[in-house]
Amino acid sequence: MRTKREHLHINLNLNVRGLKTSSTLAINEKSQELVNAGKEVFKFGLGQSPFPVPEIVVEALRRNAHQKDYLPVKGLQSLREAVASYNFRTQKLTTDPAHILIGPGSKELIFLLQLVYYGDLIIPTPSWVSYSPQAHIIGRHVRWVPTREENNWRLSYEDLEKICREDPERPRIVILNYPSNPTGYTYPIERLKLLAKVARKYKVILVSDEIYGGIHHQGQHVSIARFYPEGTIVSSGLSKWCGAGGWRLGTFSFPSNLSWLQDAISVVASETFTSTSAPIQHAAVTAFEDHPEIDLYLHHSRRILKSIAHFMTDRFHEMGLDIQLPQGGFYMFPNFTPFRQRLASRGIMNSLDLANRLLDETGVAVLPGSDFARNGDELTARMAYVDFDGQRALLAASENFQENGLNGSFVKEYCPKIVKGFDRLGNWFLDL
Numbered sequence: 001m002r003t004k005r006e007h008l009h010i011n012l013n014l015n016v017r018g019l020k021t022s023s024t025l026a027i028n029e030k031s032q033e034l035v036n037a038g039k040e041v042f043k044f045g046l047g048q049s050p051f052p053v054p055e056i057v058v059e060a061l062r063r064n065a066h067q068k069d070y071l072p073v074k075g076l077q078s079l080r081e082a083v084a085s086y087n088f089r090t091q092k093l094t095t096d097p098a099h100i101l102i103g104p105g106s107k108e109l110i111f112l113l114q115l116v117y118y119g120d121l122i123i124p125t126p127s128w129v130s131y132s133p134q135a136h137i138i139g140r141h142v143r144w145v146p147t148r149e150e151n152n153w154r155l156s157y158e159d160l161e162k163i164c165r166e167d168p169e170r171p172r173i174v175i176l177n178y179p180s181n182p183t184g185y186t187y188p189i190e191r192l193k194l195l196a197k198v199a200r201k202y203k204v205i206l207v208s209d210e211i212y213g214g215i216h217h218q219g220q221h222v223s224i225a226r227f228y229p230e231g232t233i234v235s236s237g238l239s240k241w242c243g244a245g246g247w248r249l250g251t252f253s254f255p256s257n258l259s260w261l262q263d264a265i266s267v268v269a270s271e272t273f274t275s276t277s278a279p280i281q282h283a284a285v286t287a288f289e290d291h292p293e294i295d296l297y298l299h300h301s302r303r304i305l306k307s308i309a310h311f312m313t314d315r316f317h318e319m320g321l322d323i324q325l326p327q328g329g330f331y332m333f334p335n336f337t338p339f340r341q342r343l344a345s346r347g348i349m350n351s352l353d354l355a356n357r358l359l360d361e362t363g364v365a366v367l368p369g370s371d372f373a374r375n376g377d378e379l380t381a382r383m384a385y386v387d388f389d390g391q392r393a394l395l396a397a398s399e400n401f402q403e404n405g406l407n408g409s410f411v412k413e414y415c416p417k418i419v420k421g422f423d424r425l426g427n428w429f430l431d432l
Contacts, residue, residue, distance in 0.1 A: 031365045042421030044383040045365040047181060047331060049243040050390030054297045057242065057287045064282035073270045074262075075102025075251075076281040082288035083251050087234065089290060090213075091223045095234075099254040101262055102284075103269065104276050106211055106237040106250030110175070112272075113207065113233070113252075114138050116264040119171030122163060124155035126333060126372035126380070128181045128209070144373060149335055152185040152324055154178075157194035164202035174199065176224060177209035179216055179328025182372050182382035184309065186327045189222055196228035205258070206232040211250075212329035214241025214298060217306040221328065230255050240329070241298065242287050243390070247280050300397040301390075305330050307406035308385045308415060314408075315422050319429055330386050333369070336379040342432035343379065350376045362424040388415035 031041045052058075074080070080097035087093040103109040111134045114121060123131050124145045135142045143163060147153045155176065164172065176195070179186045187195070199206050206228060213221035213236065225232035237250035254262045269275075287294070309326045316323045316334055323334055336343070336354065348354050351368035358364045358381075369380030393414040397406060412419050 030359075034359075034363070040363050041359075042362075042364045042417055042424065043387040044385065044421060045367055046386075047329075047382075047384040048245050048386060049240055049330070050386040050388055051243040051297075051301050051394060052391045053242060053244045053247075054287070054294050056291055056293045057244070057283055060286035061279055061283035064279045067278040067282050069278060071275045071278050071281055073266050073275055074098075075100065075276065076278075076285070079281050079285050079288070082285045083236075083253065085290070086288040087253055090221075091226060093223060093225050093229065093234070093253070095253045096256060099256055099259055099262060101252040101254070101265060101269075102276050102281060103250045103252070104273050105239070105248040106209070106235045106252070108273065109250050109252045109265070110134065110207065110209070110235060111138075112265045112268050113173070113261070114140055116268055117171075117173055117205070117261065119173055119205070122160070122172055122174045122204075123373070124153075124176070126153055126180075126182050126369060126374050126382075127175070128177055129367075129371050131175055132373055146374075153180065153183045153333060154185060154187060154191065155195065157191070157198050160195060160198045160204075161201075164198065164204065168202055171205075172202070173205045173207060175207045175209060177211075179212040179221070179326075180331070181212065181329060182331050182367070183333040184326025184329050184331040185324070186216060186221070187224070192222060192224045193227050196224055199228050199231055204231065205261075207235055208232050209235045211235065211237055212240050215302055215305060215330070216328040217302050217309065217326070219298070219302055225253075225255075230257055233258065233261075238284060238287055241301075244287075247277075247284075249276060249280050249284050296398070297394070300394050303406055304390075304393050304397050304410075304414075305385075307408075308388075308411055308418060311408055311411045311415075311418070312383070312385055312422065315426065319426055330384055332383045332385070333372075333380055334383065335369075336381070336429075339429060339432060340379060346432065351378055351380055352376065354379055355381060358425070358428065362421075362428045364421050364425050364428075385415075385418055387417045387421065 031043050034041045080100040083100050084095040084097045087095045114134055115138050120143055121135055121140055122143045124147050132142055145159050208224050223234055225234050234253040238247055239245035312332055313325045320338055321334055326332055348357055351370050355366050355368040366381040366383050369378045370376040374380055396414050
């Protein structure tokens, strides 16, 4: 007879069996191995901000390097107050600092939410690579909702209504990520209002993953929490808009009527990560405060990303792909179906085949659409346009170019690896 410990060991093995290192991290490691071996690699795989952490925030970290005490599980009070002010300043959301939770990255907070909540998990595809593996580790069933390219890969309110109508009383969490990783698209206000209406009707809990909200290319991100405040948890952090992925600081902002869910996550947090790094939390107060230096940093970051998005969209159009301009973040999700017949003649039948051959034959590193919960036979891929010197580009954008826009010449001069990588990509498809 097996002991309780042995049964637990077996269950854990089943839950992690078949899982691999996160795709985004794995592609970065593989790319670096090729670079170390002397091969030229164009890193369109890992989605890490190319921009430096704003100096005003770095200086705050220097000042707080001596902070060594454990902080409250829910986070430093002054930081929670700063996040609440940031929510109001940027989105006109009224958040009680007591209902804000700080964690070691929003990724960890999303994992703990899945762990403590008992309802179904609904995720539109394509989706960020870690939502599904997290659910698999926990043993939670995921209800996938495929989206369509002609709808810019966005969840429709009709599809959400259809799922909820099947069992109206069933508790559910819907994860909505926008601007999207992997597509770069966002939701217009009217679509957000319609989704909010359905969510309210069925008392769905929305997790609005807005980690890329600060780098909406027009600076016009709108949180769905404006239209469904009582049922939306806003997820954010420092990794994307502040360039501080390695600092590992994420935030959850809860409505007051979901404080019980915040408390449940906090209990688990107290037994796992205890509290987020003290120096990082103290420094993050400055990041979330209203500073002209940070506003200027974001202004130029958005201009640069927008110019690259235009460059890549134009190049895809030249290749014959019908793809819309991204609206935020630093991703594109091209669909190479127009090349299916020619790719098949080379033995390339799916997105994984395509990603592997591109890396081997051109040095262009992309992630296959199958990593984002798309059908494996699709010929989609995610491309992150971050392989450039962000500090140099920021300086050039702020000093040397006209305020009303950055053109292709800027991209060619300050993002040469992106340009060269696209040349390799385009020539490879041309030679099929």
